[in-house]
Amino acid sequence: MGLFQFFMVIIMILCVLLVLVVLSQNPKGGGLSSTFGGGGGSQMFGVQRTNKFLDNTTWGLFIAIILLIVGAGVTHENPNALKPIKQNVTAPANNLPAQPSANGAAQLPAQPAQPTK
Numbered sequence: 001m002g003l004f005q006f007f008m009v010i011i012m013i014l015c016v017l018l019v020l021v022v023l024s025q026n027p028k029g030g031g032l033s034s035t036f037g038g039g040g041g042s043q044m045f046g047v048q049r050t051n052k053f054l055d056n057t058t059w060g061l062f063i064a065i066i067l068l069i070v071g072a073g074v075t076h077e078n079p080n081a082l083k084p085i086k087q088n089v090t091a092p093a094n095n096l097p098a099q100p101s102a103n104g105a106a107q108l109p110a111q112p113a114q115p116t117k
Contacts, residue, residue: 007072011065018061025054 003075004072004077007068007075011068011072014061014065014068018058018065021054021057021061025051025058
């Protein structure tokens with residue numbers, strides 16, 4: 001497994017963790033902090049500490065994911081990324097619309113023969 005694939009696996013794991021941390025928060029003061037905090041200010045892992053922990057964890061995971069994405073972009077080796085785009089398109093010989101003939105039927109311009117390979 002290359003370095004790029006390693007970065008991708010770690011990024012996916014951190015994204016799942018970030019989703020779990022964000023879902024455990026409640027913007028109205030509830031969530032995980034109210035479940036563990038109760039209401040006493042003398043608890044070791046109270047509401048304030050839980051909110052601060054979840055907030056710091058959210059920012060830490062976010063920064064780690066951004067740094068890993070940049071690192072994955074730097075280590076990704078795509079041999080076709082810097083090559084100019086080659087298109088095998090031949091220009092049509094005649095771009096004119098169909099011309100009506102004397103009897104009223106439209107005649108299409110003659111198409112050039114396709115080159116053989």
